[in-house]
Amino acid sequence: MTTAHETPTGGAQPYITDDGVLIIPRDCDEAYRWWAGGQSIAKTLIELGAPEAVWKLYSHEDYPDELKDTPQPDAG
Numbered sequence: 001m002t003t004a005h006e007t008p009t010g011g012a013q014p015y016i017t018d019d020g021v022l023i024i025p026r027d028c029d030e031a032y033r034w035w036a037g038g039q040s041i042a043k044t045l046i047e048l049g050a051p052e053a054v055w056k057l058y059s060h061e062d063y064p065d066e067l068k069d070t071p072q073p074d075a076g
Contacts, residue, residue, distance in 0.1 A: 014044050020054045 012025035014032050024032050024044065031038050042059045049070045052063045 014048060016048055016050060016054055020051075020057065022048075022050075022054065022058055 012028045014022065014024045014028060016022055022041070022045065024034070024041075026033075030036065032044055034041050034044070042061055042064075045055055045058060046064055046067060049067060050058075051070075052067070055063050055067070
């Protein structure tokens with residue numbers, strides 16, 4: 001089971017579960033709350049180093065070049 005990630009000060013942070021679900025906790029920093037005027041989901045995915053398969057679930061944009069060099073998890 002995946003648990004919420006926290007900052008050193010205890011605040012919840014966005015994360016991607018082992019099965020590729022993007023979690024943006026309601027109590028996370030306002031900057032991540034896209035639904036309340038925060039940054040885009042795409043920017044959050046870039047910050048998290050999202051694998052291409054996860055990116056495709058959440059963004060219509062092309063997979064960013066800056067993530068193409070990120071090590072991808074084994075496909076199983």
